[in-house]
Amino acid sequence: MAVALIEKVHVFAHQSLKTELLSSLQEAGVVHLEEVRLEGFELRSFAADLSDADRTLSRLEHALGVFAAWDETGGLKRLLRPKPALSMKSKKSVLSFDHGRILDELERIESAKNERQTEARILDKEAEFLGPLRALRFPLEILRGTPTTEFRLAILPSSEVEKLSALVQERPFWFETVARDKNFVYVLLAFPRDLGNEIELVLKELKAAPVSLDVQLGKACSGDRVGDILERNEVERARLSADMAALEDKMKALAVHKTALMSVHDILLNEREKALAAGLLGETEKVICLEGWVRAADKERLASRVASVAEAAQVYFRKPLPEEEPPVILENAGIAKPFEIITGLYGLPQRGHLDPTVPLAPFFFLFVGLCVSEGGYGFLVTVLSLLYLKFGRPSKGARLFAKLALYLGLSNIVLGTLFGGWFGFPIRSLLLIDPLKDPISFLGLSLLLGFIQVWFGTLLSMVNAIRNKAFAESIVKGGWLLLLPALVLFFVVRSPLAGILAIAGASAVVLFANPSRNPLARFFGGLYSLYGISGYLSDTLSYSRILALGLATGVIGMVVNNLAQTAFKIPVAGFVLAPIIFVGGHLFNLGIGFLGGFVHSMRLQFVEFFTKFYKGGGKPFKAFRIENKYMEFVE
């Protein structure tokens, strides 16, 4: 239960050793680098230009994304597949691989393919547009008209065709239906050129829109019909498809370089990190200076690392100054370690505050178990997280999360058996409280746990106050610690002793809560702070959610079983339906139950527990180290 001791480190070395020193420190992965701020030395910093590195990295990522799209392995298998190993020593040989050529080639093929794709899309659009006009029985040239007659294609709503037929009787023009679909009709109109304006108006009245084939007319040979154009289109389209397939094959052929590109990516990623780190150094003509933080436990390792690269280099350690905010690493023993996730989500402790991970762990464990209270779901989660831990080769963060899931699964197996059931079926002989039949007892249990956590939080705040030598505050907290349980005891058993203890606690609060020297102000100010009891009350009542959430999972599990039983009675289909309802329903309930249980248990830690004694806002310790995305680095 602790925040690791962190010390400041300064390293001075000869300029010529810069790259080697940084590589060595990166491999060690123990320093959190900061910008050098030494006054009085004329140190310069050179912020690195990372734009080239960033561009290459994003090109590599894009190429690998293209290759990944053809990956045949399924999602789960891909998740469980280990990353290929890469030796740190092979850096030179990896970088000698001409990745630029592969990337250029791939990008060239890709852009050629994209061009074809655009062309194909245009052809498809044209085919769609011309499709209905295939029935036009004249060659396209007819649309150019004759010196006296104009021809025009138009599309109008089916309902207007009759009106058009009627108009033919009155006016000197001719029309023919070319094609029709559900709502619209394509017509070909012919009329004397001098009637153009009048026909324009008629068409407008009939809500007709002109159909222009000018583009096609421009490309058409004499005697071409719409069908001929469409046929030529199809030939062209087939050629494009074949082209695209050939290009794709070429791209697929490049996928043999996938592993090489992955190696280059990860090596360059680390070179980029190194360049970034070099920008933080302070330099003179001959000397470089490096500033950072290191765990006190890693001091020896750091010093020997530096000495192995540069014998003459000087390493200085010192304790953090009062005004400095060292970065934070949490150090918890194995079993509490996964709960650091919860602390990290709220924010790491500020300097001088204790690590809340161990205090919160047992409560979080219990609360999730009670909120979900399902032995069966706990069993599933336990098995899945065990399998993932064994076969999934998770990264460090994922491993921690899987361990947390494992604990929460175990918590559910135990508490689900005692207070809930297995897949909606309670095991009556093992039940301590049946929350459906006796919700009041379960509510009592929830509030009792809440009271314990609130009281414990107050105790920790007293410890904090004593550590910070704020004695008046610690007496007030002590007063609350006495007052709260005594008050509860007094209302439950009405013992006069409890009453006396309550008054003693209350008087500690009244006398010490207000620092004023004026006795009246001090007394009334203290009296007012007794009002804080409403806060303790509402905090404790907030834990009633444990009952509600626990009930919710149990009842929905029952509903699922009920539905499955009902479905089972349907002849024949029941044999298929019932298992689907059972499995699907319980999986849904598992998801919703754990989401609610996790989020609400977390809220109880953050809002009800942490507010008593904890301040977040510490910055995390980010070691300068080897990063990897696609490969696993080995010695």
Add this chain to the structure above:
Amino acid sequence: MTLGLLLAILGAALAVILAGIGSAIGVGLAGQAASGVMSEDPGKFGGVLLLVALPGTQGIYGFLSGFLVILKLGLISGNVIQPTVNQGWAILFACMPVAWAGFISAIHQGKVCTSGVYMVAKQPKESVKPLVMGALVETYAVLGLLATVLLLNGVKFQ
């Protein structure tokens, strides 16, 4: 069928309907925002999914309360209990906390989660903090459910 039974059924129906409407609105709001975010980056699906699902719990609480009433009335087993008119009213009122607290809180939770979705769009690593914000709103739906369960538990048929 007695008036008492009708009132009790009305209570169950209202619990499911109102909380369900609230959740539908809430999930709808967050879902629209999530789809918008995913149109830029489909990879954020995992990060925003829980935020979209969170306002859906009120509907489940309403359904659950409705189901408790159905169980209590024996509508599934076939042994239908005929409550008196007063008992019917009691069940109807007992359903109100989850119905209304669920209805309103789901809508507001939907709004909080919508903002959360935008936050995840900009800060992909912070997908849990907006969940906690959503849970702060949900408290009142949980309390509504709790009150309804306790009240239903208190209505006894002879």
